[in-house]
Amino acid sequence: MKTLTINCGSSSLKYQLYDMETEAVVAKGLVERIGTDGASLKHDSVGRGKITIRSGIPNHSVAVQDMVQALRDPEYGVVKSIDEITAIGHRVVHGGERFSDSVVIGPEVTAAIKECIKFAPLHNPINLMGIEACTAMCPDVPQVAVFDTAFHQTMPKYVYLYAIPYDYYQLHGVRRYGFHGTSHQFVANRAAKLLGKPLKDLKMITAHLGNGCSITAIQHGQSQETSMGLTPLNGLMMGQRSGDIDPALIPFMAEIEKTDAEGVVNVLNKKSGLLGVSGVSHDMRDIEKAMAEGNERAAIAHKMFCHRIKKYVGTYAAGMGGLDVIVFTAGIGENDPLVRATACEGLEYLGVEIDKARNESSEKEKVISTDKSRVKVMVVPTNEELMIARETVRLVGKDGKKKPGKK
Numbered sequence: 047m048k049t050l051t052i053n054c055g056s057s058s059l060k061y062q063l064y065d066m067e068t069e070a071v072v073a074k075g076l077v078e079r080i081g082t083d084g085a086s087l088k089h090d091s092v093g094r095g096k097i098t099i100r101s102g103i104p105n106h107s108v109a110v111q112d113m114v115q116a117l118r119d120p121e122y123g124v125v126k127s128i129d130e131i132t133a134i135g136h137r138v139v140h141g142g143e144r145f146s147d148s149v150v151i152g153p154e155v156t157a158a159i160k161e162c163i164k165f166a167p168l169h170n171p172i173n174l175m176g177i178e179a180c181t182a183m184c185p186d187v188p189q190v191a192v193f194d195t196a197f198h199q200t201m202p203k204y205v206y207l208y209a210i211p212y213d214y215y216q217l218h219g220v221r222r223y224g225f226h227g228t229s230h231q232f233v234a235n236r237a238a239k240l241l242g243k244p245l246k247d248l249k250m251i252t253a254h255l256g257n258g259c260s261i262t263a264i265q266h267g268q269s270q271e272t273s274m275g276l277t278p279l280n281g282l283m284m285g286q287r288s289g290d291i292d293p294a295l296i297p298f299m300a301e302i303e304k305t306d307a308e309g310v311v312n313v314l315n316k317k318s319g320l321l322g323v324s325g326v327s328h329d330m331r332d333i334e335k336a337m338a339e340g341n342e343r344a345a346i347a348h349k350m351f352c353h354r355i356k357k358y359v360g361t362y363a364a365g366m367g368g369l370d371v372i373v374f375t376a377g378i379g380e381n382d383p384l385v386r387a388t389a390c391e392g393l394e395y396l397g398v399e400i401d402k403a404r405n406e407s408s409e410k411e412k413v414i415s416t417d418k419s420r421v422k423v424m425v426v427p428t429n430e431e432l433m434i435a436r437e438t439v440r441l442v443g444k445d446g447k448k449k450p451g452k453k
């Protein structure tokens with residue numbers, strides 16, 4: 047009785063197979079560079095060995111076939127038959143306004159995911175390809191969609207609307223949706239558990255700082271506001287993405303670049319953020335190395351990145367009328383004490399006081415504020431895959447036989 051999670055990115059597929067009795071990962075893998083000659087599948091049957099298979103993997107359907115083959119390989123596989131997989135959970139990037147929760151996949155659901163392609167043209171088609179390939183390989187296994195946007199569907203209307211003519215929202219669905227919902231929800235629940243308090247009693251800010259970065263205000267256990275918008279370009283400064291800008295920059299930059307709006311958005315998505323400002327790299331480790339060597343542009347990029355986080359903390363504390371907990375997560379949030387310390391510097395007036403030794407300790411899950419800090423500041427590693435597996439089991443049960451609708 048095993049639950050499989052699948053996360054299809056533009057040229058990758060990540061999978062994990064869980065024994066949900068214990069929540070142990072029994073196998074995991076990564077297919078990379080799908081569609082290129084260098085495509086490969088790295089499979090790890092946890093505790094029994096790893097294998098790398100390099101072969102032409104032209105698309106995500108073939109990646110799913112190769113994954114199934116690896117999972118049931120007589121030598122290094124972990125299941126004898128595909129029937130041992132009782133349910134499959136998929137990460138789906140955009141669920142629009144239709145999905146405020148995870149859902150069991152059927153024809154109506156795939157049709158609705160298709161309708162959201164207009165909001166996530168790079169991601170939703172790939173997510174659908176993963177779903178369709180699994181349906182072809184394992185037609186009797188129930189599948190669940192877990193949306194990046196679902197957790198944020200609780201945002202109030204005055205928060206999610208843009209101040210543009212209302213028809214854009216009413217006729218075309220133009221509004222803030224937010225992303226990384228699975229991660230924000232996972233770390234918020236975990237942080238509340240670690241503090242021994244119900245999440246609904248806490249005013250919390252969760253900062254997901256990875257390649258993509260977003261920050262969320264959580265009140266009454268629900269997402270109240272979040273920094274990403276209609277698309278993941280909005281909000282914090284990121285590795286390669288600009289985050290918030292003056293929208294009038296778009297025609298201005300188009301004129302300079304001799305391009306159109308799409309060309310500018312490409313610059314804002316791929317050539318901006320830490321990379322664009324520093325000229326060094328999108329990777330925070332490289333930025334900090336360059337800073338240490340005296341690179342001024344790397345130093346200003348770092349300062350901008352941290353300052354933007356601090357500004358959002360202030361905004362969200364004001365929006366919630368107070369603050370009890372800040373949680374840092376994802377690659378930078380979990381591993382970078384300098385970013386955490388710089389982002390929290392000057393927030394003493396809000397009751398935030400960082401303990402240097404705790405912040406710099408090697409523990410993975412920890413409180414990094416001082417004992418007398420009124421706001422608890424924490425580091426909580428995210429685990430989107432486990433959250434997807436839990437959601438899948440919640441909807442279809444460990445044996446995959448629970449009927450939809452029954453809690």
Ligand code: ADP
Nearest residue numbers: 255256257258328329330331376377378381382
């Ligand atoms: P993704 O959003 O692709 O899942 P991650 O959550 O893995 O990304 O985060 C990637 C980011 O985490 C990169 O900017 C990387 O530099 C940063 N990162 C990873 N390890 C460290 C570290 N030890 N110190 C600082 N930054 C780190």
